[in-house]
Amino acid sequence: MLLLFISRSLVLRKLLNWKVLSLVLLLIAAGAIFWQKWQGPEVRAYRVALHPLVQQVVATGRVASDSRADVGSEITAIVQERLVERGQEVQQGQVLIVLRANDLKAQAQEAQAALNLLINSKRPQAQARLAQAQSHLTQAKREAQRRRLLAKEKAIPAEDLEQAENALAAAQAGFDQAKLEVMALAEGGVEEAILQQRLNAVRAALDKTQIRAPFSGTVLEHYIAPGDTVQPGETLLTLRDQSNIELLVPVDERNLGILEVSQPATVLADAYPNNAFKATIISIAPVIDPQRGTVDIRLTANPAPKFLKEDMTITATIQTARNDSALVVPNDVFFQKEGNKAKVWLYSNGKANEIDVQTGLSSLSLSQITEGLSEGDVVLSATNGITNGQRVRANISPLPTSRTSTAPERTDGETPMKLD
Structure with missing residues (x-):
């Protein structure tokens, strides 16, 4: 009987201890729940910090390119050779197309031969004739002077004097004619200028049979092949600078x-x-x-x-502004935002306090604060349901980071655009 009594006492004592322990645990849990409710809901928060901020537009x-040119021919001719293909890079002055120029080459040779004939034959012959006419004129002058003296003394008939005067006039005319011919055939004279202009014109036309690149660039398209007849104004090639x-x-x-x-x-x-x-x-x-x-x-x-x-399709990331030491907050902290003015929840003494701020540069994930906050302040995400003065628990998160991109300058300040 004594052993049975002792056993029952031990069991009751254990049960009493478990009840007490359970009651203590229940009180602790209730206290924790009450403490959390008293502190308020947990809200994501950020610490205001200095951070590089780049404002960009991505589109x-x-x-x-507007720097393209249609290359054509200035003469009517047959294409002899095309020296370039599509996509080929060319340099300024490079020959692109060669036109058939047999007739022009013959004309150039003929004009050159005429100029050489003037320089090597006609001009020396004219100079020799001038020298001969000068000699004849000098002799005629002496003879005319001699006969004037004889006629004055009545030593010769008047007819002899007349013949000498006529011979002198003829010699003078021959000399003047030879002098004019030498002047016409002289270096830089009229005859040489005419022949040189004729040669230059033929050479210019011959040069037009070699169509050259007006600038360094790339051949975008060609429209002719060897054997085609081309006309002035016709597009033969298209180049891009x-x-x-x-x-x-x-x-x-x-x-x-x-x-x-x-x-x-x-x-x-x-x-x-x-x-x-x-x-x-x-x-x-x-x-x-x-x-x-x-x-x-x-x-x-x-x-x-x-x-x-x-x-070719490209994507441009345009840097519109940059501040290497901007006071920034994430964009999800703003509410009632109009222009550069907004409201944020400032976390202080365990409570959410509504304050006004002014913003500056804005990016995809961060915005600059120019007035209303200081470095180290804690702001809350603009979660629905928060009221001014409400107790909350701030769960501080790091500031958003830049998204990865292959563009070296691309950071978080982006305004993305994707247009077809």
């Missing part, structure tokens, strides 16, 4: 207020995603496309990569 466009590539990018008109000429950009071609290159805005269209709500901007890359092709 898709195409290679659209590779050194003056332009990029046409339509951008959402909402970004027009932050775009300016000379802003830098990083460009990627869809076909070469690992080869980023630099470009600069050179013009912004003065009109808006009413159907798409976009404004066309043009960029230039100098020097342009050789892999760029006409109408």
Whole structure:
């Protein structure tokens, strides 16, 4: 009986201990729940910090160079040879097409022969005739003077004097004629100028049989083959100036207020995603496309990569502003935002306090605070249901990071646009 009594006492004592322990645990759990409710709901929070902020506009466009030229012929001729193919790079002055020029070559040889004949034959002969006429004139003058003296003394008849005067006049005329001929055939004279102009004209026409590149660039298209007859004004080739590539990018008109000429950009071609290159805005269209709500901007890359092709799709990341030490907060903390003014929840003493702030640069994930907050302040995500003065528990998260991109300059400040 004694053993039975002792056993029952031990069991009751154990049961009593378990009840007490359960009651204590229940009180602790209730206290924790009450404490959490008293502290308020858990809300994602961020610490205001200094952070590099780049404001960018990202849009898709195409290679659209205006620096292209249609190359044609100035004469009617038959194509003898085409020396270039589509896509071939050429240098300024390089021969692209050769036209048949047999007749012009013969004319050039004939004009050169005529000029050589003038210089080597006609001119020396004229000079010799002038010297001979000079000698005859001198002799005729002496004879005429002698006969004048004899006629004055009545030593010869008048007819002899008349003959001498006539001979002198003839010699003078011959000398004048020879002198004019020498002047006409002299270096730089009329005859040489005529022959030289004729030769130059034939050479110019002959030069037109070799069609050359007006600038360094790329052959986009050719429209003729050897044996074709070409006419003046007909397009034979189309060239693009590779050194003056332009990029046409339509951008959402909402970004027009932050775009300016000379802003830098990083460009990627869809076909070469690992080869980023630099470009600069050179013009912004003065009109808006009413159907798409976009404004066309043009960029230039100098020097342009050789892999760029006409109408190739590109993506331009335009840097519109930059601040390497901006006071930033994530964009999800704002509510009642109008322009550069907004409200945020400032976490202080365990409570959410509504305050007004002013914003500056804005990116895809972060915005600059210019007034209303200080470095180290804690702000809450604009979660629905928070009231001013409400107790909350701040779960501080790191600031959003930049998304990965192959563009070296691309960071988190992006306004993405993707247009066909």
